[in-house]
Amino acid sequence: MSAKKTNTKTRKEPQVYYLCWTTGIEGSTAKGPKNGKLFCHYLPKNQHIDTWTPIRFELPKPIFEDYQGNDMGFHLFSERFRDLIDQHKQLKDSFQWLENPVFYRDEERLYFILHFYDIDDVLDENRIFWQSDGSIIKPAFTASKVQGHSIFTYMDKVCSFANRRAYVTKELKHAILEAKMTGVTFEGRNITNDLADG
Numbered sequence: 401m402s403a404k405k406t407n408t409k410t411r412k413e414p415q416v417y418y419l420c421w422t423t424g425i426e427g428s429t430a431k432g433p434k435n436g437k438l439f440c441h442y443l444p445k446n447q448h449i450d451t452w453t454p455i456r457f458e459l460p461k462p463i464f465e466d467y468q469g470n471d472m473g474f475h476l477f478s479e480r481f482r483d484l485i486d487q488h489k490q491l492k493d494s495f496q497w498l499e500n501p502v503f504y505r506d507e508e509r510l511y512f513i514l515h516f517y518d519i520d521d522v523l524d525e526n527r528i529f530w531q532s533d534g535s536i537i538k539p540a541f542t543a544s545k546v547q548g549h550s551i552f553t554y555m556d557k558v559c560s561f562a563n564r565r566a567y568v569t570k571e572l573k574h575a576i577l578e579a580k581m582t583g584v585t586f587e588g589r590n591i592t593n594d595l596a597d598g
Contacts, residue, residue, distance in 0.1 A: 415591045457511075521554075541592070543594055
C-alpha cells in the first residue's frame, strides 16, 4: 500500500497588513463628541499639524486598549505602542503624534493620534480594485514603493477616508505581536514583488 501524498506547499505570508481594531469586546470603543464629525474633519491631508486641541474621548467601560478603537476613526495608540512604532520607524515614514487623552469617568490615560502628513505613492495601480467613481475598494501595493516604510497609508483621490487607513510591514506586524499589543488585528493585503532579490 503506497503512502498517501500530502500537500506540503506553504502559503506565502503577506508583506503588508491593514491595521485594524479588534471589535469583540463590548464597551472597548471610545466615544468622541456627538457633533457628527469624523477624523477627516480634524486632520488635514498632506499637512503637518503645528497646534492640536485634544478631543475628549470617553470609554463606557474601563477597557483601555493599546490600539484604542473609537467612533470617530482616529488611530489612537497607547504610549507603549507609540514607542514601538517609533523604534521601527523607517526613512520614508512621514507621520507625527498628537497627544490626546482617553477617559473612563475620572481616570485619564494618555494616548497619541497617528497623523500621516505626507503620503507617498505606494500603489500598484494595475492590481487595485476600483469603484466606478474612481475611488479604491481594495488597494494593492508595490514592494519597491513600500520599501523604506514600516507604517504608511495611500492616497485615494476620491475618498478622503481611505487616506487615513494605516498599513504595516510584516516586520512591524511581528514586533507588534511579540510585544502583545492589545486591541489590534491585521488583514493581509496584495503586494507586487518587483524587487530584484525576489
